[in-house]
Amino acid sequence: MQYTPITSTILAAIEEAVGTANVFVDQESLQNYAHDETEDLRYFPEVVVKPKDTASISALLKLCNENHVPVTPRGGGTGLSGAALPVYGGVLLSMERFNSIIAIDTENLQATVEPGVITEVFMNAVAEKGLLYPVDPSSKGSCFIGGNVAHGSGGPRVVKYGTIREYILNLEVVLANGDVIWTGANTLKYASGYNLTQLMIGSEGTLGVVTKIVTKLIPASTQSVLMLGSFATNESACAAVSAIFRAGITPSALEFMERKGVEWVIQFDDIKFDLKADVNAFLMIEFDGDDLDTIFKDCEKVNLVLEEHGCTEVLFADTAQQKEDLWRMRRTMAESVKSNSVYKEEDTVVPRAALPQLINGIKEIGGRYGFESVCYGHAGDGNLHINIIKAGMSDEDWKYKLKDGIVEIFELTTALGGTISGEHGIGLVQKDYMPIKYSEIHLNLMRNIKKVFDPNGILNPGKITPDL
Amino acid sequence: MQYTPITSTILAAIEEAVGTANVFVDQESLQNYAHDETEDLRYFPEVVVKPKDTASISALLKLCNENHVPVTPRGGGTGLSGAALPVYGGVLLSMERFNSIIAIDTENLQATVEPGVITEVFMNAVAEKGLLYPVDPSSKGSCFIGGNVAHGSGGPRVVKYGTIREYILNLEVVLANGDVIWTGANTLKYASGYNLTQLMIGSEGTLGVVTKIVTKLIPASTQSVLMLGSFATNESACAAVSAIFRAGITPSALEFMERKGVEWVIQFDDIKFDLKADVNAFLMIEFDGDDLDTIFKDCEKVNLVLEEHGCTEVLFADTAQQKEDLWRMRRTMAESVKSNSVYKEEDTVVPRAALPQLINGIKEIGGRYGFESVCYGHAGDGNLHINIIKAGMSDEDWKYKLKDGIVEIFELTTALGGTISGEHGIGLVQKDYMPIKYSEIHLNLMRNIKKVFDPNGILNPGKITPDL
Structure with a gap:
């Protein structure tokens, strides 16, 4: 694709389309929007735009589409x-001013919300009505619900409540040429032609810009119990995961943490935890519901399963504070690692019984290439985040050889029936690995769907599919 | 689209592609496959083909694609x-010999199954392992799981367990040109590019032919309670529906039945039921779980809600036989109506609190056009099936004026935030109503997606979108 640089004429037209007060070209703005949380990558936009309404985005896209910006x-x-890096420059379209919760419909248990609302803000607003919106990625305190839609986000409670795919009913979307559609209907069921809502979810802003979101809500549980099981090996903890479900138990969260992850959190975050010498892996298991007796029955069942799998100790978080501390430990793990080491993060997902093979394989591959890894994640879904740490690897090996190791990780993931990303998306940094899992036939279908929605390739170019 | 008639040369090539024993051109076969359960419509194929494996379908589609068949x-x-009517003749591709349950993976709670397996056969096989596959349309005893995928099927338990969309993990699909892909991965989460699995679900065989299906399974509940609430009016029964969810209760099924539906079943089926004079509507409410005490607590809560909404009587099905009888009453309703009257069936779906407005509107429209209607359906999802009965309408009005009445029903559905079909699909008979809900922009996106997958338009032509 050939793109047009933003001339002063185009800039003036952009200002006219979205309002001058919503257009930024100062160096600080360009710098602030040149990165997301992906490693230390930097790509500078030519202009940052922060419109407030659908009509402005429609005008903006029409203009950019005509001018190949x-x-x-x-x-x-x-x-x-x-996925949010403007790798070809052009316009960085920040959705931060789309931050209104338009309606929480307690009659239908639905909400209509703008994409720039912070996920946790939305969850809290819904909780005030006694309702639950259960899609809470670790970044819930700062990520936007629009970004969650774009990535098909998950989080710890997918294991019981499903991913964001199961909560998005309808989307208002501005297409590349400025046309505006609603993708579906505000209904719990939908059999009315190709499901554009589901196609839009996880498309990372490459098919259209979401400007309104209708979500399903569910009744909130009133009780929860959180327990932490300790294991001598990664393998035994991972093996317990599928056994829990086989025993007929469905926790509301089932998280795996490797010892090294807990060590990093203790070292770099203000979290106290008594890490015993012989413990190398943890499972965090949460149950929720309205009836404590029922929850305790599940806890008993899960206890038996844990014991059978060599669990050495089970702790129960007794107070709200203890629960919050444990969750914070899990949630800050990624940041702990990131802020203290050169790293790469992968987001592997496999059928859950394959977790022991996956984690053993990762360590074996790391051993051969010389990288270390800190693994944790949503084990109940078979979703394992891998933070690859440079450790003793030479700069040259990190730059040139590491990629081969990552290829091996994804080859293993694929061989186990899994895929490249469970919830973080493909974006820029994973797209070159897509051919490990997907044939050219498959990738060409994706490329051609892209062309249907965005024939000039203006929307978030350079993402998802490797270039032709 | 221009299509090529099947010449003797093409027929010979089809026989070579799929094996002579799998090709039928006798009159009886053509007749048997000229209709489905849609009204009394008949469209004759030129040849019926019943292949057994993916390679045969690949060869068949390649041939038909090259020859525009x-x-x-x-x-x-x-x-x-x-959706299964061969409106342009050509090849009728019956999937009935794809009837193998390939694997039930109790480690991962997944199954791999061919599309020609009868839904209930699959459910039973899964139940034998203590697991649940909860997508059970009323036709579960004869419909195929492949057809369920093609239509994004639901059934009574969507209200707790979700539609088939939430159970399909991965699909093997033969594309129009004979290429074969797997759409996704065997994982519970997926953020690896455009979700072709979700795009394929509900696409009614217009984008590819599904040849293998990987489903999610869940632990089966061991207990259930079924209750039947009686109401004096449709409106009060419908108003109770959203109130149940607002009270924080999630039943495993919540079905609405109009008095007239029950009358038809009593009259034409071998079902005994004491239908009281002042009762005009019913809600069937099911709870499932592992703990009867918990279930009974929900029953008590629901009882209060029903009382507040003017429920005159609540019956509990005490025995397995009583449960089965009640369910059979609900399940045979469509067939009862169909086998005893000229009818048309619509499959409206709205946000559930809009049900009272929907049912009142349907009756009002019917009053003006002179048709009667029998309404029932999955009220918990806002999904109301409407059987329109010719009753006193003249043949001419039935032929020419009824369509305007149906247009009004869909205009109402749309105005209430709903759509044309919740689970039956668009197929042939609803496609002309699509513009009521969807703009040309939207429909053109669907048409262009179709062209990506099937540039020659050979796959199930004449379905979903109104012709250009």
């Missing part, structure tokens, strides 16, 4: 795959 | 929107 939509900037 | 895939033939 790339537009990179951006949510909270917490992405881990570089 | 239409191919209409068919599941169990229980469809209600005419």
Whole structure:
């Protein structure tokens, strides 16, 4: 694709389309929007735009489409795959001023919300009505619900409640040429032609810009219990995961943490935890519901399963504070690692019984290439985040050889029935690995769907599919 | 689209592609596959093909694509929107010999199954392992799981367990040119590019032919309670529906039945039921779980809500037989109506609190046009099936004026935030109503997606979108 640089004429037209007060070209703005949370990558936009309404985005896209100016939509900037990086410059379209919760419909248990609302803000607003919106990525305090839609986000409670795919009913979307559609209907069921809502979810801003979101809500549980099981090996903890489900138990969260992850959190965050010498892996298991007796029955069942799998100790978080501390430990793990080491993060996902093979394989591959890794994640879904740490690797090996190791990790993931990303998306940094899992036939279908929605390739170019 | 008639040369090539024993051109076969369960519509194929493996379908589609021969895939033939009708003749591709349950993976709670397996056969096989596959349309005894995928099927338990969209992890699909892909991965989460699995679900055989299906399974509940609430009016029964969810209760099924539906079942089916004079509507409410005490607590809560909404009587099904009888009453309703009257069936879906407005509106429209209607359906999802009965309407009005009445029903559905079909699909008979809900911009996106997958338009032509 050939793109047009933003001339003063185009800039003036952009200002006219979205309002001068919403257009920024100062160096600080360009710098602030040149990165997200993906490694230390930097790509500078030519202009940052922060419109407030659908009509402005429609006018903006129409203009950019006619002039072949790339537009990179951006949510909270917490992405881990570089999907919000304006790799071809052009317009950085920040959705931060789309921050209104339009309606919480307690009659239908639905909400209509703008994409720039912070996920946790939305969750809290819904909780005030006794309702639950359960899609809470670790970054919930700063990520936007629009970004969650763009990435098909998950989080710890997918294991019981499903991913964001199961909560998005309808989307208002501005297409590349400025046309505006609603993708579906505000209904719990939908059999009315190709499901454009589902196609838009996880498309990372490459098919259209979401400007309104209708979500399903569910009744909130009133009780929860959080337990932490300790294991001598990664393998035994991972093996316990699928056994829990086989025993007929569905926790509301089931998280795996490797010892090294807990060590990093203790070292770099203000979290106290008594880490015993012989413990190398943890499972955090949460149950929720309205009836404590029922929850305790599940706890008993899970206890038996843990014991059978060599669990050495089970702790129960007794108070709200203890629960919050444990969750904070899990949630800050990624940041702990990131702020203290050169790293790369992968987001592997496999059928859950394959977790022991996956984690053993990762360590074996790391051993051969000389990198260390800190693994943790949503084990109940078979979703393992891998923070690859430079450790003793030479700069040259890190630059040139590491990629081969990552290829091996994804080859293993694929061989186990899994895929490249469970919830972080493909974006910029994973797209070159897509051919490990997907044939050219498959990738060409994706490229051609892209052309249907965005024939000039202006929307978030350079993402998802490797270039032709 | 221009299609090529099947010459003797093409027929010979088809026989070579799929094996002579799998090709049928006798009159009886053509007749048997000329209809599904949609009204009394008849469209004759030129040839019926019943291949057994993916390679045969690949060869068949390649041949038909090169020769511009239409191919209409068919599941169990229980469809209600005419999606399996070969409206342009050509090849009728019956999937009935794809009837193998390839694997039930109790480690990962997944199954791999061919599309020609009868839904209930699959459910039973899964139940034998203590697991649940909860997507059970009323036609579960004869419909195929492949047809369910093609229509994004639901059924009574969507209200707790979700539609088939939430259970399909991965699909093997033969594309129009004979290429074969897997759409996704065997994982519970997926953020690896455009979700072709979700795009394929509900696409009614117009984008590819599904040849293998990987489903998610869940632990089966061991207990259930079924209750039947009686109401004096449709409106009060419908108003109770959203109130149940607002009270924080999630039943495993919540079905609405109009008095007239029950009358038809009593009259034409071998079902005994004491239908009281002042009762005009019913809600069937099911709870499932592992703990009867918890279930009974929900029953008590629901009882209060029903009382507040003017429920005159609540019956509990005490025995397995009583439960089965009640369910059979609900399940045979469509067939009862169909086998005893000229009818048309619509599959409206709205946000659930809009149900009272929907049912009142339907009756008001019917009053003006002179048709009667029998309404029932999955009220918990806002999904109301409407059987329109000719009653006193003249043949001419039935032929020419009824359509305007149906347009009004869909205009109402749309105005209430709903859509044309919740689970029966668009197929042939609903496609002309699509512009009521969807703009030309939207419909053109669908048409262009179709062209990406099937540039020659050979796959199930004449379905979903109104012709250009």
